[in-house]
Amino acid sequence: MTEENPLLALRDKISALDEKLLALLAERRGLAVEVGKAKLASHRPVRDIDRERDLLERLMTIGKRHNLDAHYITRLFQLIIEDSVLTQQTLLQQHLNKINPHSARVAFLGPKALTRIWRRVSTPLATLSSLLRAAARSSPIFLIR
Structure with missing residues (x-):
């Protein structure tokens, strides 16, 4: 942090973290595609409510250790989970369109x-x-x- 502009230095650090978060979210989405392919191959449904519940509980526990509010963690990861579900639904729809192009x-x-x-x-x-x-x-x- 520079003495001339400590706020700017802090904002630069936040911006660097934001870029890392975006890269991790993109990596997570790529993994969601792979999960979708595995579900498609094994004829499993896109949505797994038990997995989502267990994941949110685990993340809230971890978040609590980092002094993060449970509501914040829940809202954030529900959005991330919903993106994964939509990504997998899109993959499934693309597969179904190939099977039956006249649907x-x-x-x-x-x-x-x-x-x-x-x-x-x-x-x-x-x-x-x-x-x-x-x-x-x-x-x-x-x-x-």
Whole structure:
């Protein structure tokens, strides 16, 4: 820390830690893809509630040793777990699309019609004309407003 600007030095350290956190999150996502492939090969479901519960309990215990609030740990890792689940669901959907390329397609009219679970596999359409153009290209079966 320099005497001229100790705040800047501290912020630089935080920025360096943020970069490390992002690299670790990217590595974790890569592992989630590998887990998804293993689940696909062994015909296991994407979501494992018992594993998620055990993981959160273990992480809260570790967080407590580091004086981190349990609520903070829970919120943070629920978001990370949800990203892993969505990543694995996307992998599964890509696999299913290869098996059955003529499966049902869904088109959404309006941004509010799109729920969080569909974010990775579908795109909301803002206007009726964009919906009709998409329908002509991809033959959706279901239209949701």
